[in-house]
Amino acid sequence: MAKKVIVAGGGASGLVAAVTAAENGARVTVLEHKDRVGKKILMTGNGKCNLTNMSDVHGKYYSSDTESLEQIYDTLVRFDAQETRKFFQRLGLYTKEKRDGGVYPVSEQASIVLDVLRSACSRLGVTIRTDCALTAVLPKKNGGIARVMQEGRNAQEIAYDRLILATGGKAAPVSGSDGSGYALAKSLGHRIIEPLPALVQLRCEGGFFKALSGVRAQGTVRLLIDGTEIAAETGELQLTDYGISGIPVFQLSRLASRALYDGKRCEASLDFISYIFASNALDSSKIDSKKMENMNFFPDKTVEECLSGLVHKKIAAVVCKQNGIAASVTIRQAGEEKVRRCIKLLSDFRVRVAAPKSFDSAQVCCGGVALQEVDEHFMSRRCHGLYLAGELLDCDGICGGFNLQWAWATGHIAGEAAAR
Numbered sequence: 001m002a003k004k005v006i007v008a009g010g011g012a013s014g015l016v017a018a019v020t021a022a023e024n025g026a027r028v029t030v031l032e033h034k035d036r037v038g039k040k041i042l043m044t045g046n047g048k049c050n051l052t053n054m055s056d057v058h059g060k061y062y063s064s065d066t067e068s069l070e071q072i073y074d075t076l077v078r079f080d081a082q083e084t085r086k087f088f089q090r091l092g093l094y095t096k097e098k099r100d101g102g103v104y105p106v107s108e109q110a111s112i113v114l115d116v117l118r119s120a121c122s123r124l125g126v127t128i129r130t131d132c133a134l135t136a137v138l139p140k141k142n143g144g145i146a147r148v149m150q151e152g153r154n155a156q157e158i159a160y161d162r163l164i165l166a167t168g169g170k171a172a173p174v175s176g177s178d179g180s181g182y183a184l185a186k187s188l189g190h191r192i193i194e195p196l197p198a199l200v201q202l203r204c205e206g207g208f209f210k211a212l213s214g215v216r217a218q219g220t221v222r223l224l225i226d227g228t229e230i231a232a233e234t235g236e237l238q239l240t241d242y243g244i245s246g247i248p249v250f251q252l253s254r255l256a257s258r259a260l261y262d263g264k265r266c267e268a269s270l271d272f273i274s275y276i277f278a279s280n281a282l283d284s285s286k287i288d289s290k291k292m293e294n295m296n297f298f299p300d301k302t303v304e305e306c307l308s309g310l311v312h313k314k315i316a317a318v319v320c321k322q323n324g325i326a327a328s329v330t331i332r333q334a335g336e337e338k339v340r341r342c343i344k345l346l347s348d349f350r351v352r353v354a355a356p357k358s359f360d361s362a363q364v365c366c367g368g369v370a371l372q373e374v375d376e377h378f379m380s381r382r383c384h385g386l387y388l389a390g391e392l393l394d395c396d397g398i399c400g401g402f403n404l405q406w407a408w409a410t411g412h413i414a415g416e417a418a419a420r
């Protein structure tokens, strides 16, 4: 007898779970509370969908429980980036790899990813019910009852053999992931690790951010928690009127989010110049003296002008102001000590991180359903007939296609197991 599988959530993990369960003989219904499925897929990779990454997955994922990392890597070995590419190719979508290992549809259109998933659902007879929210689950000995609320209709109950909860997290709620899945999972006996915004901009303290707004600069961000550096990322930093953004900041943001949530002191040290000297193979301890030597060549130039040869003018102006150096002050007038302090600030511009931006701005969540509570098939250890997939689980990846890879992999594994 074909299993009756309900998939709650028509996002990345839910659609792959639905296709896979149907390919394995199940009768599948997808419940999606938005007016259409896959809204978030359309937003990914700036509309290009960075759908996976060919590089080694180790070190690219986080979980609140470090012991769960092995489970994450094991999953991503069983269904890896190559499997994702094969899966989509089977559905008629060809992909290409970029230099950083990121994989995109050859047309670089996120919409085609959704199109092939929707047409596979249609070909396989998957029923898609949009404007239809899963509001409660009543598990029974074999399967259970899903209570749903479809717009314009009374509440309804649908019997299932297997339920796959693929409702996403709380990031970008405009796409439909409003966090309702956490309450459903909790009602079924699961423990939820507080979901927090990740891959997100960081709000920082400091009146000078207004003056720095709009600056894009190559550099390194070092994250300090309670005074100790815990991670660093290099790339293009974006300075905004509220704080810091850009890929390096996104990559560190989940660590900052969690530390702030735990009541720890969180600082970012912005280094705008070390990379310039790195290419000259200069040891970092020698950078300050090398820079000092260069500055002393121009005793009658203003400090601001000299610093502007190294960094964006707006940064130079803020650094001078922080050291009480007016725009017209020359190197000679400022004196060695003050100039030295300016140079130091260019490689260690400390800012206090106040908070991550909200879920509205975040690309993913960190936290979610504890991974120890699902087995290797993503079957719940707490509730019979229940499977969980995607961002709802306590796993988050860095930028670069790693989060969608988690969604495809867990959706595929759960879909296959649920149909069996």
Ligand SMILES: Cc1cc2nc3c(=O)[nH]c(=O)nc-3n(C[C@H](O)[C@H](O)[C@H](O)COP(=O)(O)OP(=O)(O)OC[C@H]3O[C@@H](n4cnc5c(N)ncnc54)[C@H](O)[C@@H]3O)c2cc1C
Pocket: 008, 009, 010, 011, 012, 013, 014, 031, 032, 033, 034, 037, 038, 039, 040, 041, 043, 044, 045, 046, 049, 050, 051, 052, 132, 133, 134, 135, 166, 167, 168, 169, 171, 172, 175, 176, 177, 178, 179, 180, 181, 362, 363, 364, 389, 390, 391, 392, 400, 401, 402, 403, 404, 405, 407
């Ligand atoms: C702007 C942006 C860009 C991104 N770019 C990339 C990228 O390029 N590469 C990458 O790897 N990752 C990217 N991500 C992250 C990636 O999109 C997510 O990690 C992934 O979509 C998670 O898949 P999911 O299926 O778990 O959840 P979602 O895709 O969020 O899907 C969950 C679905 O469940 C539905 N739902 C929720 N609750 C209910 C309910 N009670 N009843 C019925 N339906 C419900 C929602 O409406 C939604 O459709 C990006 C995210 C954002 C916001």
